[in-house]
Amino acid sequence: MNAKSQVEASSLDTVKLIIAVGIIVGAILGFYYLDAYSQLLRVLGLLVMMGLAALLAYQTAMGKSVWDFASASKMEVRKVVWPSRQETVQTTLIVFVMVLFMGVVLWLFDMMLGAILRALTGSG
Template sequence: MATQDKQASSWLDAAIMWVAVAIVVASIVGYYYFTWYSDLVRVLGMIVGVGVAVLVAVQSQFGRIAWGYVQGSRTEVRRVVWPTRKETVQTTAMVVLVVLILAVFIWALDILLGWSVSLLTGRL
């Protein structure tokens, strides 16, 4: 009996996901079909279509698992200790400085190797 329930729920979940995909496809087709409306109306229609598709998809088992993952991710982002503005500026300045130093080093190495190859081939 449990196997039948599992098979029925998996079939229903698949059907729900296909309905959600069909809604997204319909909103995309509608965007390109209704060209006589302004872009704003068409984009709003697509946003509404995707929103409805997400609401439909969340009704499936996979959608509930994905939504739980999103909620867990939001919780983890809230726990992150973000750097202060001063730390961000200092880190960015250090990265720019190291990039400039490496750029000058690679440029000097290129000049040196170019000169040495020219000297070895007799083009100097």
């Protein structure tokens, strides 16, 4: 790991994470408990509480390392060479033809085994 993501953990990190989880649980319970109110208000309240919990969790060493990991992952995704539309269509067609071919081969194999079984048991 890089030195940037190795942050010293403080003694209050566990307390902060427990409070953040408590905020999330409280927000979800409040969302369902206050069903008499408008759904828009409940969703907005839920989003605000989730943001508050995320902000609190970010203040911990684990939260900062998760944020650093997400940032590094975002940078890595930008480096990926994605296939062109033509490559994607060609690959999809190859997969489709192979699945169809294997389906026919397995169907013929099943028919052959069924005929052999009927011939051996004399039930055909």
